[in-house]
Amino acid sequence: MIDYLTLKFIWWLLVGVLLVGFAIMDGHDMGVGTLLPFVGKTDAERRVAINTVGPHWDGNQVWFITGGGAIFAAWPLVYATAFSGFYWAMLAVLWALFFRPVGFDYRSKIANPTWRSTWDWGLFVGGFVPPLIFGVAFGNLLQGVPFHFDDTLRPYYTGSFWALLNPFALLCGVVSSAMITAHGGHYLMLRSEGEIFERTRLGALACGIVALVCFVGAGFWVQALPGHVITGGADAAALPNPLDKTVALVAGGWLHNFKNMPLLWSVPALGIAGLFMGGLMAWVRRPGLAFIASSLAMTGIIGTAGIAMFPFIMPSSSDPASGLTAWDAVSSHFTLGLMFGATVIFMPLIIFYTSWAYKVMAGKVTLDFIRANDKKAY
Known part of the structure; x- marks a missing residue:
């Protein structure tokens, strides 16, 4: 079996891959949803936009479900702490997501303008929320989340929902x-024509x-934030014990990994280059x-946040020593190994059937x- 330290790092990478997969696959249909009221001026035009993602949006949810399941199984302390601290924010996400299955399935079943517009x-x-x-x-993670552990973990x-909106x-x-909406726009361009x-x-x-x-502005702002070291x-x-460490807050600490390994600067560079090239290719109609x-831009942007915080996953602002890392917030050696074996088998299958x-x-x-398909299309 792979040693414990290596599995901890592998699962940090795999959760990152799942987040990127979610952003690319679920992101483009959310982006289309965000653009829907603005790019479709008539009911038929809006139905065009909906039908570009209608057959796939529910299949894309596998990335969202798998990502949440992976965090629950690989990083149980992160799951428990985040879902209690971000409780109302997570509920807002779920409430927003409720509109998607009902909207896709029932929107065009009644030929009433008010119903369909709603x-x-x-x-x-x-798509937007x-x-x-x-x-x-992610912005709050980079600033630290106000939580701590007692002696029984x-x-x-100690924060509030409104404090998250800084x-x-x-x-x-x-x-x-913005990056998700742009990504959805590129996909909608690929599947539509005319106006x-x-x-x-x-x-x-x-x-x-x-x-x-x-993104560039946030990068400059991060330089002034105290990073956890x-x-x-x-x-x-x-064996994991999140209280078995000392942590210091250092100005510009989130840039230490980039300074120690300059090659990592290629990751934020990928985010910037991807956004620039995405706009350029849209401009020339490609x-x-x-x-x-x-897709590469989102890989670079998400990767930049992950690398900046590594090995931290959920830093604590109220008690830095309680911050959760890829080393001390994980499941057992056996659990990580079993999950890795399942991932090796099922991840290629997910990619295969999605591509097909x-x-x-x-x-x-x-x-x-x-x-021609007025009664069948979404």
Whole structure:
């Protein structure tokens, strides 16, 4: 069996892969939902947009479910602490997500303009709110979350929901929402034509610019934030104990990993280059390349946050020594090994059937298709 230390690092990487997969696969249909009320001026045009993602959106949820399940099984202390501390934020995400299945399935079943318009805005909420809140959550992680453990490792959260909505966290929320919307726009360009294509192109360009400017701005802001640095007591290979370490707050501490290994600067560079190339490819009307570029951009942006905090997963602002890391917030050696074996088997299957489904349903969704399938299409 793989040694415990290596498995801890592997699961840090795998959770990152699942988050990137969620952003790419679930992100593009959320992005289409966010753009829906603005790129479709008629009911038929909005149905075009909906039908570009309608057959796939529920299958894409596997990344969301798998990511949550992986955090629960691999990092149980993170799961318990985050879901108590971010309780109302998580509920807001779930409430927003409720609009998606009902909106996709029931929106076009009644030919009433008010009914359909209401569900169009419901799909907008379901596409816009979750990425915004996820970005706000990452912004709060970089600032530290107010929690601590007692001697029995019972977590106590001392913050409030409104405290999560601070300026830096909201800036991170804008980055997340804008990059997801741009990504969805690139996908919608790939599957549409005519006026819908042109409106989507302008929306994707605008969101890409916002994401690029805000990501660079957040990068400069991070330099001034106190980063968490382990100063002693932690044994990465030992049995997990989050209180068995000392932590110092250091100005610019979130940049230490980049300074110690300059090659890691290529990750934020990938985020910047991906956003720039995504906008450029959208400008020259190459949606396929734009979609690939925005996928790479999200990989770089999410990877930048992960590398900056490593090995921390959930730093604590009220008691830095209680901060949870990839070394001390994990499950047992046996659990990590068993999960890794399951991942090796099932991850390729997920990628295979997802690729097959997209290949089968590839092509443009046109207004003529909507008219010909008025009773069958979404």
